[in-house]
Amino acid sequence: MSAADLQGAREEVPAVDSGVDLGVALGALRLENPIATASGCFASGREMDRFVDVGSIGAVVVKSLTRLPRKGLPTPRMVETPSGMLNAIGLQNPGIDAWLEDDLPWLVEHGATTVVSVAGDTVEDFVHVVRRLRGIAGIAAIEVNLSCPNVEHRGLVFALDPEASAELVRAVARVADVPVLAKLSADASDVVAVAAAAVKAGADGLTLINTILGMAIDPVSGRAELANTYGGLSGPAIRPVAVRVVHQVHAALPDVPIVGCGGVRSVEDVVQFLRAGASAVAVGTGGFVDPFATETLRDGLAAWLSAHGFSSVRDIIGDVRTGHDA
Amino acid sequence: MKRGTVSGRTDRDGPIRVVAEVVTRRRTGPYTTLVIATQELAARSSPGHFVEVAVEAPGTLLRRPLSIARADAAASGVGIVELVIGPDGPGSAWLAEVQTGSHLDVIGPLGKPFPLPQRPARCLLVGGGYGAAPLHYLAEVLVPLGHRVDLIVGASSESTLLHSIEAKRVAHSLQTTTEDGSAGMRGRVTDAIPDVVARHGSDVIYACGPNAMLAAVSVLGGQLGVPVRVSLEERMACGLGVCFTCAIPVRDRDGEVQMRRSCIDGPVMDGSRVDWRLMGLGHVVDAMGGGADDPDPTEAGADPTDRAVVA
Ligand SMILES: Cc1cc2nc3c(=O)[nH]c(=O)nc-3n(C[C@H](O)[C@H](O)[C@H](O)COP(=O)(O)OP(=O)(O)OC[C@H]3O[C@@H](n4cnc5c(N)ncnc54)[C@H](O)[C@@H]3O)c2cc1C
Ligand SMILES: Cc1cc2nc3c(=O)[nH]c(=O)nc-3n(C[C@H](O)[C@H](O)[C@H](O)COP(=O)(O)O)c2cc1C
Ligand code: FES
Numbered sequence: 001m002s003a004a005d006l007q008g009a010r011e012e013v014p015a016v017d018s019g020v021d022l023g024v025a026l027g028a029l030r031l032e033n034p035i036a037t038a039s040g041c042f043a044s045g046r047e048m049d050r051f052v053d054v055g056s057i058g059a060v061v062v063k064s065l066t067r068l069p070r071k072g073l074p075t076p077r078m079v080e081t082p083s084g085m086l087n088a089i090g091l092q093n094p095g096i097d098a099w100l101e102d103d104l105p106w107l108v109e110h111g112a113t114t115v116v117s118v119a120g121d122t123v124e125d126f127v128h129v130v131r132r133l134r135g136i137a138g139i140a141a142i143e144v145n146l147s148c149p150n151v152e153h154r155g156l157v158f159a160l161d162p163e164a165s166a167e168l169v170r171a172v173a174r175v176a177d178v179p180v181l182a183k184l185s186a187d188a189s190d191v192v193a194v195a196a197a198a199v200k201a202g203a204d205g206l207t208l209i210n211t212i213l214g215m216a217i218d219p220v221s222g223r224a225e226l227a228n229t230y231g232g233l234s235g236p237a238i239r240p241v242a243v244r245v246v247h248q249v250h251a252a253l254p255d256v257p258i259v260g261c262g263g264v265r266s267v268e269d270v271v272q273f274l275r276a277g278a279s280a281v282a283v284g285t286g287g288f289v290d291p292f293a294t295e296t297l298r299d300g301l302a303a304w305l306s307a308h309g310f311s312s313v314r315d316i317i318g319d320v321r322t323g324h325d326a
Numbered sequence: 327m328k329r330g331t332v333s334g335r336t337d338r339d340g341p342i343r344v345v346a347e348v349v350t351r352r353r354t355g356p357y358t359t360l361v362i363a364t365q366e367l368a369a370r371s372s373p374g375h376f377v378e379v380a381v382e383a384p385g386t387l388l389r390r391p392l393s394i395a396r397a398d399a400a401a402s403g404v405g406i407v408e409l410v411i412g413p414d415g416p417g418s419a420w421l422a423e424v425q426t427g428s429h430l431d432v433i434g435p436l437g438k439p440f441p442l443p444q445r446p447a448r449c450l451l452v453g454g455g456y457g458a459a460p461l462h463y464l465a466e467v468l469v470p471l472g473h474r475v476d477l478i479v480g481a482s483s484e485s486t487l488l489h490s491i492e493a494k495r496v497a498h499s500l501q502t503t504t505e506d507g508s509a510g511m512r513g514r515v516t517d518a519i520p521d522v523v524a525r526h527g528s529d530v531i532y533a534c535g536p537n538a539m540l541a542a543v544s545v546l547g548g549q550l551g552v553p554v555r556v557s558l559e560e561r562m563a564c565g566l567g568v569c570f571t572c573a574i575p576v577r578d579r580d581g582e583v584q585m586r587r588s589c590i591d592g593p594v595m596d597g598s599r600v601d602w603r604l605m606g607l608g609h610v611v612d613a614m615g616g617g618a619d620d621p622d623p624t625e626a627g628a629d630p631t632d633r634a635v636v637a
Contacts, residue, residue, distance in 0.1 A: 040569070047567035047590065050340045063570075071585050074604065078563045078571035082385040085563055089570045092585055235387050288564035289380065289389055291433065292333065292343070 018306035022298065022313050024058075024279045026257040027204040029141050029179045031058040031113060031280055034313055035270070035298045038261050038284030039064055039117035039143060039183070040089065044103040045110075051291040055111030058280055058298070061207075062103070064119035064145045067128045069095035079216050079225035084237030084263070085285060086214050088228035091119055091148075096129045100136065108138035115181070119145040122152050123171045130175050143181040144172050144203075146194075147210040147232075159185035159210070162197035173202030181259060183207035186241050195249045195256070205257040207282065208249060209242045235285040239263030243276045250277025250318055265289070267300035277318040329429045332366050341566075342366060343433045349406065351426050355485050357456055358411045358422040359395070362430055365405030370435050371397035373464035374557055374594045377409070377434030378565040383420035390417045391562045391589070393534070394435060395459035396466070407432075410459040410488070436565050437593050440464055440532055440555055443630035448474040450528035450552070451497070452515050452543055454535025455481060455488065460557065461534050462493040469496050476526050477501070480515035480539070484508035499526070516542045516614070523550050529630045530555065533597070541607040544597030545614040553629040554597035558588050565589045575604035 022033040036059035037045075043063055045054050054060055072092030079086050094102065096118075107114045116139055120126040126144065133139055146159035146168060158164045165182065173180050182198040184191055186209045195206055211232025216225040242262025250258055260278030264270060265286045273281045287293045301313065310316060334342035350361035367377070371394045378389035396408035411421045424430065443449065449468055451461040458479045465475045477497040481487040483506045494500050501518050502510030511518055515535075522528065531554045533543040540556040547554035563571040567590035576586045577599045586592065602611050 043568040043570070050338075051334055051566075071583070072570065072573060074575075075571075075573060076561050077573065078561045078569070080386065080388055080563075083387055085388060087563065087569070087571055089573075092570050092573065285387070285563070288566070288569060289387065291564075291566055 018302045020302040020305045020311060020313070022302055024313060024317075026141070026181070026259065026279055027179050029059075029205075032056075033058040033298045033301075034274065034278075034280040035294050035301070036115070036259060036280050036282040037061055037287065037294060038282040039145065041284035041287055044099070045107050045112055045114075046103065048287075048291060049110065052295050053110075054107065056298075057294045058113065059115050059140065060107065060112045061115040061117055061143055061282060062099075062107075063093050064091055064117040065093050065096045065099050065129060066091060066119050067096060067125050069093065069098065074227040076225060076227055077231075079231070081214070081216055081233065082237060084233050084235030086216055086226060086231035086233055087211070088226045088231035090228070096132050100132065104136070104138060113140045114138060115141045115143050117143040117145050117183070118172070119148050121148065122150065123168050126168060127171050127175055130172050134175065134177050139178055141179040141181055141204075142172065142176050143183050143207055144169060145183050145210070146198075147183070147185045147187075157185065157187070159183075159194060160188045162190070162193045165194050166197040166201040169198045169203050170201040179204040181205045181207050183210055184245075185210045185212075186238075186245050187213055191245050192248050192252045195253060199253060199256050203256075205259065206249060207259040207261055208245045208278075209238070209262050212238050212241065234262070236263040236265055236269075239269060239272075243272050246273055246278050247276040247320065254318070264297070265293075267297055267304045270297055270301055271304060271316065274313065274316050275318070275320045277320070279317055332364075336366065339370065341434055341436055342370070343431070345429050345431050346407075347429055348424055348426055349404075351424065354488060356413045357459075357488055359459075360409045360411065360421070360424060360430070361406050362409070362432065363404045364407055364432070365399055367432065367434055368397040368399040368401070368405035368407050371407060372435070372439035373460055373467055374437065374439030375435035376437050376565070376593060377407070377432045378436060378562075379409070379421065380431035381417040381420050383416040386417055386420075388563055389433065389565065390421065391436075391559075391565050392421075393457075393460040393557065394463065395456075396463045408459070410456045412456040433565070437589055438591065440557070440594050441631040442468070442471070443473055443530060445630055446472055447529040447630040448476070448526050450476045450478065450519070450522055450526070450531045452478045452519065452531060452533040452535070452539075453480070453488070454515060454539040455486065457533075457535030457539075457557070458488040458493075461532060462496070464532060465493060465496045469498075474498050474526065476522050476528065478503065478515050478518050478522060480504070480518075480535070482506065514542070515539060516546050519543065519546055520550065523552060528552055531597075533557070537605065538607055538610050540597060541600075541602040541605070541610040542614050544600065544602065545611055545616040548598055549615070553631070555594055555631065556597040556600065558593045558595060558600070560588045562589050575601040577601055
C-alpha cells in the first residue's frame with residue numbers, strides 16, 4: 001500500500017460539491033441532509049465518533065431511552081439470517097437521567113442533530129421520559145418507539161393497535177415541546193390505520209418501520225437461536241416491506257413527513273425510500289457493515305441526484321409511478 | 327471501495343478501514359492463515375485486538391470478527407497482519423478460500439487488547455483451538471519486555487492443535503494437551519495448568535479459546551489465586567459498540583452484574599468478574615468445582631496487569 005493511498009476520511013466519494021440541495025424538512029424540523037441513523041443502531045453516538053463526524057449526519061436518532069436503566073436480555077441476542085439478522089436486546093440503556101447527564105452534552109458539543117427515542121412499559125413511563133426532556137437545549141425531536149409491549153394491556157405491543165397507539169402518542173404530544181415522530185411496526189395488521197390514528201393524536205411525523213418479529217431455530221440442537229426465542233428482523237431482508245409501508249402510508253397521508261427505515265445499504269435503496277414518499281431515511285443494520293454509511297450515502301445521494309438531473313432531493317420525494325402511470 | 331485504500335480518521339489512534347491485499351495463505355490442519363499487507367493496521371494493533379472482516383458468502387450480511395493473530399508493522403517493508411480462521415459456517419468457509427492476490431475489507435483494530443504486566447511477571451498463556459494464535463503474538467510482545475512466558479496449547483486431537491515453531495522458540499516453555507492423547511499430554515488445558523503454575527509461579531494467566539475453556543480456566547485461576555485475563559467470544563453484529571448484541575454479564579466492584587459490550591469493553595476481560603453461570607456455562611463451573619459463588623476477584627496488588635498498583 002503506497003503513501004498515496006493514505007487519504008484520510010471519505011476517500012471513496014470524491015468530495016464533490018455537486019450543488020445539489022440535500023436539505024429536507026420533517027414538519028418544523030429541518031435537516032441538512034436526509035440521512036439519519038436508526039435508533040438502537042448508533043448507541044449514544046460517541047462510539048461512532050471513531051469513524052464519522054456525527055455533526056454532519058442528517059439526524060442522530062439515539063438508542064431508545066427508558067425511565068430507569070435497563071440491563072436488557074441474556075445472550076445470544078443476535079442471529080444472522082438470509083440478508084438480515086434477528087435481534088433481541090431488550091432495550092438495554094442507561095436510563096433517561098444518566099443519558100441526559102453523560103451523553104447529551106457530548107452530542108451537543110459535537111453539533112449533532114439529536115432525536116431522542118423514548119420507550120416504556122406504560123403510557124406513564126413514556127410521559128415521564130418526555131417530561132424530563134422539556135426545556136432541554138439540543139434536542140431536535142422525539143421519536144416514540146411504539147414497538148413496546150404495553151404491560152397495562154396484557155403485553156400487547158402499542159404499535160399493533162390504532163387505539164393504544166393513539167392514546168400513547170396523544171399523551172406524549174401533550175407534554176413534548178419539540179416535534180414528535182411515531183415509529184410504527186409493519187407487524188400491525190393495518191399499519192395505515194395505526195399511522196392515521198397516530199397523526200390524529202398529534203404525531204408530527206412517522207418513522208417507518210421498526211423490525212419485524214421473527215424466529216430462528218438451530219435445526220440440529222432444536223434450540224431457539226435467541227435467548228428470548230423471538231427477535232426483530234432487520235437488514236435488506238425487510239427492505240421491500242418497509243418501502244411498501246412507506247408508499248401505502250404516504251398515499252393515505254401525503255402531507256405527513258416520513259422517515260423511511262429498513263434495510264438501507266446503498267444509494268439506490270435511499271432513492272427507493274424517497275420515491276416511495278419518505279422525506280428522510282434512517283440507516284440501521286447497514287451501519288454495522290459500513291460504519292461510514294451515513295457519509296457515503298449522503299455524498300453518494302448528491303452524486304446520484306446530480307447524475308440524474310435533479311437539483312434538489314425534494315424533487316424525488318414521493319415521485320413514484322405505479323400501475324399504468326406513464 | 328478501491329483496493330489498497332485506507333479510510334477513517336487516520337489522523338487519530340483507533341480503528342480504520344483498509345482494503346488490503348492477501349499476500350500469503352497457509353493451511354495448518356483445519357486452520358487457514360491469511361496474511362494481509364497493511365502497514366497502517368499493523369502499526370495500530372496489539373495482542374487481543376480483533377478486526378471485523380467483510381465476507382461475500384451468499385446470503386451473509388454481517389462482517390465476521392477475527393482476532394489479530396499477529397501484526398508486524400516492519401515486516402518486509404510493507405507491514406502485515408495475520409488472521410487464523412478455524413472451521414465454522416459459511417463466512418469462515420468463504421474466508422478459508424480467499425486467494426492470494428485478492429483483497430479483504432477489514433475494520434480494526436477493535437476492542438481492548440490484553441493488558442500487559444506493569445512489572446516483571448511470569449505469564450502463563452493458555453490457548454485452545456485457533457485461540458492459540460493471538461497468544462503466540464502476545465508471547466512475541468511479552469518476551470522482549472523481559473517477562474517470562476509459559477505456553478499451554480490445547481486441542482481435541484493432534485490434527486487440530488495449533489502451535490507454531492516460532493511460538494516454541496519465543497516461549498520459555500511449551501506444553502501441549504490433546505483430549506485423545508494423540509499429542510502432548512492427554513487431557514485438557516486445565517489439567518496442565520496447576521503443574522505449570524506450581525513450577526513457574528505464574529503471576530497472571532492469559533487465555534484465549536472457546537468460552538467453556540475460558541470459564542474453566544477462570545475458575546481454576548480463582549482456586550489457584552492467579553488473576554486470569556480472558557478473550558471472550560460472543561456473537562457480534564457490529565463489533566463497533568453500537569448494537570449491544572455482544573453483551574457479557576460482568577460483575578462490577580459492588581458485585582452487581584452489568585451487561586458489558588464485549589466488542590468495546592472487551593473482548594479481553596477479567597475472568598473472575600465474568601458471570602459464567604449467566605452465560606449458560608454453569609455446568610463448566612460446577613465441573614471445575616467452582617463454588618456456589620464464582621471465584622472472587624483477586625486481592626488488590628496481586629494482579630501484575632493492574633495499572634493502579636504501580637501508579
Ligand atoms: C472477538 C472475537 C474473535 C474471534 N477470533 C476468531 C479467530 O481468530 N479465528 C476464527 O476462526 N474465529 C474467530 N472468532 C469466531 C468467528 O467470528 C466465528 O467463527 C465466525 O463469525 C463464524 O461465522 P460463520 O459464517 O463461519 O458461521 P455462522 O455460524 O454461520 O455465523 C453466523 C453468525 O453468527 C456469528 N458467530 C458464529 N459463531 C461465532 C463465534 N464463535 N463468535 C462470534 N460470533 C459468531 C457470525 O459472526 C455470524 O454473524 C472470533 C470471534 C470473536 C467474537
Ligand atoms: C440491534 C438493534 C437494536 C435496535 N434497537 C432499537 C431501539 O432501541 N429502538 C427502536 O425504535 N428501534 C430499534 N431497532 C430498530 C431499528 O431502529 C430499525 O427500525 C430496524 O432495524 C430496521 O432498519 P435496518 O434494517 O436499517 O436495521 C434496533 C435494531 C437493531 C438491529
Ligand atoms: S457487537 Fe455491536 S455492540 Fe458489540
